[in-house]
Structure formats: C-alpha cells, structure tokens
Amino acid sequence: MAITDDVRLGTRPPARDRLIPKERYLSREFLDLEFDRLWSRVWQLACLTSDVASPGSYYEYTIGDQSILVVRDSEERLRAYHNVCQHRGRRLRTGCGQATALQCRYHGWTWGLDGRLRHVPERDQFCPFDDADAALADCRVDTWGPFVFVNPDPLADPLADHLGALPDHLAPYRLDRQYKWSSRSTVVRANWKNTLDAFQEAYHARTIHPESVSFVNYVGNTIELIGDHSVLKVPFGEPDRLLDDAPPFDETLDSMEWTLAAFGEDTTMVGVLRAMGPDGDATIRDRVLPLIKGGMAQFGIDVSDLSDEQLTDDWEFFVFPNVEIHCFSYGSWVLRSRPDGRDPEATIFDMWYLHRVPEGAELPAPAAHEVVPEGESCGAVMDQDFANLPVQQHGMHSPGFKGLRLSSYESRIGHMHDVLDRYLGLAEGER
DSSP states (O other): BBBBTTTTOOOOOOSSOOOOEHHHOOHHHHHHHHHHIIIIIIIIEEEEGGOOSSSSSEEEEEEEEEEEEEEEOOOOOOEEEESOTTTOOOOOOEEEEOSSEOOOOTTTTOOOSOOEEEETTGGGGGGGOOOGGOOOOOOEEEEEETTEEEEEEOOOOHHHHTTTHHHHHEEEEGGGGGGEEEEEEEEEEEEHHHHHTTTTTTTTHHSSSSSGTBOOOTTTTTTEEEEEEEEEEEBSSSTTTTTOOOOHHHHHHHHHHHHHHTTTOHHHHHHHHHHOOOTTTOOOOHEEEEEEEHHHHHHHOOOSSOOHHHHHHHHEEEEEETTEEEESEEEHHHHHHHTTTTTTTTTTEEEEEEEOOOOOOOOOOOOOOOEETTSSSHHHHHHHHHHHHHHHHHHHTTTTTTTTOGGGGGGGHHHHHEEEEEEETTOOOGG
C-alpha cells in the first residue's frame, strides 16, 4: 500500500538556526565545567525506591569520579551521603546491599545509618574532635513516584521545582505500579551527551534500525517541550511515510517480533496478529488498540487513564539532565547516560526495564543488576546504537566537522543544550 499525504506529520519546535560546537563532546575542559556547575548542583536519578526498600539497604550511585550512597535508615527514612570515610577518604560501600552500620574497611571507623559517628578505634590517640565534625556529609535526597533523586547541592531548589509539570504528564502511566524486571549497564566509548542524543530523536532510526520502518511512522513524530524536560511521541503500527510501499503483512510482523524480542518483551500480540491475518486497508495500529485494551483487562491492569495514543505509541520522556523514560501501556524503559570517570569520551549507560503489575498485586523485588562487558550484547536494537556511537564520536575529531546541525526532529537535543547552558552560566556568545 502506497503511503499517502494523509499520514499524520506530527508537530515539533523549529529547527535550530546555529551549530552546537563539537568541543562540547570532545573537550576535557568542557566536561570539567559540567562537573563543576551541572553535576554538583542538579537533581539526578540515583535508583528506585525498591532498590532501598528495607531498613539498612543501601545503593551506590556514581557520577564521574564522585560516589553517593543512598541509605534507608532504621526508621525507614531515605538518606544520602557522600560515600567517603571522614578519616582517610576511603569509599565506605560499593554496589548495593544491606547493613546495620556503615563501617570503613580500612581502619574500622563506623557510622550509623543516620550518618552520625558511632565508633573510632583508639580514639584517645587523636586530638580531641566533636562527633558532629566527623559525621557523614549529607546530600539532598527526594523521591518522585518509584524514583530516588539526589543532589549534592544543599542549596538546590526542591525536586518538585526541578521536575515542574513532568509528573503530571507521566501520572497516567502509573510508574508506581511498575517493577524493575531487568537492570543492565555497559560502557560506550562516546561522550555522555552523544549517547543520550541517540535516544533524544528518532531521525536516525531509518538507517540504524531499518527493521522498524514498516511499523513506526518516523515522520509523524511529535515533540513537546515541558520546562527543562521534553517528550517525543512516536506513532506505532503504521509504516514510515517515506516508504514508497509498505512491506507485506508477514514481513512487517517479522520485524515487529524481532524488535520486541530484542528488548526481552512479550511477542504474544504479534502472534495474535499473525493468526488474524491481513484485513484490507486496516493498519496494524488500528488492530493493535483493541488487543492492548483486552490484554490489559485480562491481566487486571487498569489503563483507563491512558489515551488511545498512549496505549499504542512510544512516548519518550526526557528528564534533564540525563534520563529517558520510554512509556508504553505495559511498562517502561528507563535509560540513563553518565560520564565514565573524567573521560569526555566514555559513558556508563544504564538500562532498566519495568513492567506494570495488576491492581492490588504486590510488586516483585527488583532484578539484580548486571554489568555487560564493553562490546558484548545488550540486545540487538541497543547493539545497533552502541556500534554506531563510537564511530560517530571518532568522526567528531575531524577538522572537516565544525558542529552539530540539527533538524526539527532533533529539537530536543538543542533544548537540552539550552538548559545545560543555564547551569553552566554560558551566554549565547560563549556557546
């Protein structure tokens, strides 16, 4: 079936009228500026509340060469500390686990879960000092739904101010009724913004993810800016408008099945569509909607707050500075990009996959975290992105490349840089 002009085009902010300098993606000096003025004072997603659900549970969040420890204390309050011993500077904990106290494994100095100094071996050999002067250094901590955020800046505005209207946009998805069934991270040899940018736009998908063009309309993308954040709405179940002819029905279903399987998602719906067979000019999108509604009802999951578009499409929410939440009727994918140490050309990329649970059911415990060795598979679709990004990063060093030239499809990237400039204190002439 030929794709006609009545396929929806979507709406987006206009294309950017100036380049984004490539040095922002290459320079150690620019990364140092980000650490000094962004990461030291911005709210950032550390973990899920389920990762620190019980008293004594802790979770280490790292950003660059900094480490913050999120702790659930004995009274079930969330706390966050700079993860460092006040004696000689050793990190107190790595990873996640359970503890009744925080003891340094170097000399045995010990703090309670409330951050107060509890014990110093042979304290009489030190000059006198007050316990309060050696307490663990606090970080700000707050929650939004299932997410735990931290901020090293004690003078930062509240998390609610940082998020603005974003929680209202995401409320219908009931993120609080989703559990983390898979958790992975890997290292990508590219700047953290380059890695993030690949998930801020779908313009690349025709070439990097060609399997998807038969069932995703990339021309129909809609972008909405939400304060410092944004959302990209990607229509599902209709072919890309730039295709001359839609592939055969079975070929389209093969591509859908391959893509869903690449993320470990259930492909039952594809099997149902295959059994139903083609239906004249009806799109897969038209046929998927009642299947989703019926399937959710069968499993006791209430999706009545979601619009038809939210039920069928991929709504990709960006939470400044470094998180993408892809929202679907059945769950969400939370993707986080962080600088790896102080290397401007290396990123730790985190992938958390969440599923909705039936109303009234207890949320399962979160999956154990898996570190995928660099270069090993994170799923076929993610592998396509991760294979491309180091090549792009290397290409940016060319003297023939001056900076990023962005289309309206990539307007979220330009918006992110504008917000970043505010944190960095850069005027337009300094960008």
